Amino acid sequence: MFVARPTPGTKTLLRDVARERLRAEIISGRLRPGQRLDDDELALQLGCSRTPVREALADLGRLGLVELRANRYTRVAVPRDEDVLPALQALGLLFGGVVRLAVPSLSDRSRSSLFRRLGVLLDCMQEPGWMPTADAATPVYRTFINECHNPMLSAALLSSLDGLTFRLRNDRLHEALPWEHIRNGVVALRIAVDGRDGWRSERPGRCTCCRTRIAQTPVTGTTTRSEDMRSADRVPGVHPPGHPLRPSTSPDDRSVRPGGRAARRFRAV
Structure with a gap:
């Protein structure tokens, strides 16, 4: 399928070569989502030992391109x-x-x-x-x-x-x-x-x-968040619950002082 070839004149770790080759195969689609990856088979195809292959798969797992489950499987990640x-x-x-x-x-x-x-x-x-x-x-x-x-x-x-x-x-x-x-x-x-x-x-x-x-629909209620945003736009300074610009009104939130101007404004919503 492919062979790992370090660049002439440079000192390249086999781990890095294996990672880049496997990454290219996944991105190109030649290794399909969900396809099982066998250490021994990949090591044979790459022309190296199993150790750099395992290290390369671990790196790709951190990037989200490979799914690793100990004692179960190693496979190309499946987009969800x-x-x-x-x-x-x-x-x-x-x-x-x-x-x-x-x-x-x-x-x-x-x-x-x-x-x-x-x-x-x-x-x-x-x-x-x-x-x-x-x-x-x-x-x-x-x-x-x-x-x-x-x-x-x-x-x-x-x-x-x-x-x-x-x-x-x-x-x-x-x-x-x-x-x-x-x-x-x-x-x-x-x-x-x-x-x-x-x-x-x-x-x-x-x-x-x-x-x-x-644009997402909330878990409860009959209106979408986008509709709540449009209604809030008609009232300057007032944001609907859950809006990222609306501070929390929880009793544990000490950033809003009881009786303060901000507290009165939020209480009126």
Whole structure:
């Protein structure tokens, strides 16, 4: 299937080589979700011992690409429906910081390349399934990471990128997410890139995270959270229960003094 080949002239650990080869096989889909992974078989195919293979699988497990159950099985991770929303929110928040720092300093060549790639992404988002969108989004992510001059932020996103995007591999992705809002966010990002506007380029990712959060239906009650948000917008300064900007009114919360102005305002809701 594949053979581990260290780069000539460099000292590379077999563990790192095995991890990168296995990661590439999983991301490409040649190792399918749920497929069992046998240490002995992988070691034979990689041309190394079982120890670096096991270490590589442990690293991939921490990235969320492999599921390990002691004395039971080791297999390629299976994306779950409940992971789609948290993965998109985490990706949007991390990506927003990288984009804000990278966009103002883009070279003319990088700006033109990103503008074109974002256009391709918009076209792919109209196609069914997750694969066309994932294939078009990956080079966009990589380009922004390479253009970001903050190595710590870039490393944080790069280390989690594969695991987060892997969780978005869902055949019902268009149904699970507010797809039109996300597509509008890509349009806004494309405009911000063309104008080298870092602040505006960060907003689409964060707005998408907020929209995906408030679009969910609550466990109890007959109205959705998005409906509660719209009703609260008519009363300035008042947020519905559960809103992230509404402080807790629990008796244990000492940040709101009894009888204070904030306490009176919340009591009136």
